[in-house]
Amino acid sequence: MEAGFSEMRNELQSRDALWRRIQLECQQLHTELLKISEYKDMQEIQIKHQSSCVQLTEQLENKNTELLLLAQSQEHQREELNKIRNHLYREEKSHRSEQERMKTEISDLTEELHQKEITIATIMEKASLLERQLKMELEIKDKLLAKQQLLDFRYRVIKSENTHLKEMV
Numbered sequence: 001m002e003a004g005f006s007e008m009r010n011e012l013q014s015r016d017a018l019w020r021r022i023q024l025e026c027q028q029l030h031t032e033l034l035k036i037s038e039y040k041d042m043q044e045i046q047i048k049h050q051s052s053c054v055q056l057t058e059q060l061e062n063k064n065t066e067l068l069l070l071a072q073s074q075e076h077q078r079e080e081l082n083k084i085r086n087h088l089y090r091e092e093k094s095h096r097s098e099q100e101r102m103k104t105e106i107s108d109l110t111e112e113l114h115q116k117e118i119t120i121a122t123i124m125e126k127a128s129l130l131e132r133q134l135k136m137e138l139e140i141k142d143k144l145l146a147k148q149q150l151l152d153f154r155y156r157v158i159k160s161e162n163t164h165l166k167e168m169v
Helices: 002-168
Strands: none
């Protein structure tokens, strides 16, 4: 019986060892399965990242295209702005020149007006003086005319008296 026990013990030990090896292999397979699963997950993640990377690259290319278009547009706008500034500068310069010309013309006209006012005042003064002289001359002529008429009247009276006296003589 002991030999039967011993054989059974050996058989059990042998099965136990086999069982442990199977468990160890199961653990190793399970570990490998986990590693494969992780590797597969990492591949999926990598595929997603690659897809995302492609999308981001396309977006980046689109943004670069937009930036290039904006830069061209900005350059065009800058050129237009420079044209407008140059035009505005020329207009302001022309306006200032016109203002200076008008100031000079106004100054000249003001001086001319002042001279004409002086001339008018002088003429008015002379006219007033001439008017007074004419009035005085008219008064003198009126007095002389009155004297002349009186003398004429006296002459006629004397002539008439003379004629009357001659007739009497």
